[in-house]
Amino acid sequence: MPVCNVHHGLLNPYANKKIKPEIFALLPDDVYIQLNLDTINRVERVNEWIDELMGCWSSGVRNCGKKPDHFDAMKKQFIYTIIIFSFLSRIGFAQSWEEIRQDMIATGDVGIGLWDAMIHPSKDTQMAYLIGGSVVALSFLADRSIADFSQMQQSPAADKLFGIDKYYGSVYTVAGSGALYLAGFFSGNQKIKDMGLHTAQALLYTGILTIVTKELFGRARPYTDLGPYHFSPFSFSDDRRSFFSGHTSTAFAFSTVMAGEIDNIFWQIFWYGAATLTAGARIYHNKHWFSDVVAGALVGYAVGRFVVNYNGNTTVGASVSPEQQVPQIQLTIRF
Known part of the structure; x- marks a missing residue:
């Protein structure tokens, strides 16, 4: 089984915890990417990370002598999923x-x-x-x-x-x-x-x-x-x-x-x-x-x-009555 390690060493709460998220169900059955979540911590590094990941993935598949089925469609789904995953991982899923x-x-x-x-x-x-x-x-x-x-x-x-x-x-x-x-x-x-x-x-x-x-x-x-x-x-x-x-x-x-x-x-x-x-x-x-x-x-x-x-924003003269727990609907006419 080809293993692909992509690691930038960026700070992340899940750093150094190698996981197999559910999103990897998109990959062919015989391909398992060992991924550290710290690789997608920084949004500005997403494009660079995806390029490296896809190159590593393609190389790994070729090395095992198997031509992947529907590779392009799966690659697109995988990239979209990872982008969302990378955004959320900046502060953690929870x-x-x-x-x-x-x-x-x-x-x-x-x-x-x-x-x-x-x-x-x-x-x-x-x-x-x-x-x-x-x-x-x-x-x-x-x-x-x-x-x-x-x-x-x-x-x-x-x-x-x-x-x-x-x-x-x-x-x-x-x-x-x-x-x-x-x-x-x-x-x-x-x-x-x-x-x-x-x-x-x-x-x-x-x-x-x-x-x-x-x-x-x-x-x-x-x-x-x-x-x-x-x-x-x-x-x-x-x-x-x-x-x-x-x-x-x-x-x-x-x-x-x-x-x-x-x-x-x-x-x-x-x-x-x-x-x-x-x-x-x-x-x-x-x-x-x-x-x-x-x-x-x-x-x-x-x-x-x-x-x-x-929501407490009173920048344009909004007012909230202190006797009420919630603000009231008001119509103010200024001349």
């Missing part, structure tokens, strides 16, 4: 999964806190409900006129400007949240990881509220030509999911968390500007009424602000 588990628990805690704040509202939250509900109700009055105006402004330049909703507020925003978390996790950058975690929390609970509300109201979209006051609850049809705008709520949830992570006015203007442009794009593309995007913006902002408050 530590890595414990960190992820704690983040999942924290996400659950945020959800419980948000639910409690919604069904047991403080005076501030009750005021937020009153103001927000009034704003949305008044916005219904402008739905038809704004829809007609937006459809008269169609142009190639506007098409490009409002093309933002293809990316922001869509599944790409969710992917961006995941990318932030993974980048922070693998690099050991806690700030980046927290951005990913907090945006994911905001997107998760905003998404739940959005889906439930859309089905509950069953509002017809503008392009159906049924008017702004046509509702068919629980229609389970995309044509009846106008209220409220999911793109807008998603964009504002993400932007609110990102704006709350760094205390910089230009940073905050960028994120809120992107969310506002996304809201405008939904009206421009005749997908939503004005009141849909107003409600979506308020919900996304409220959930995003709750997440920022809950």
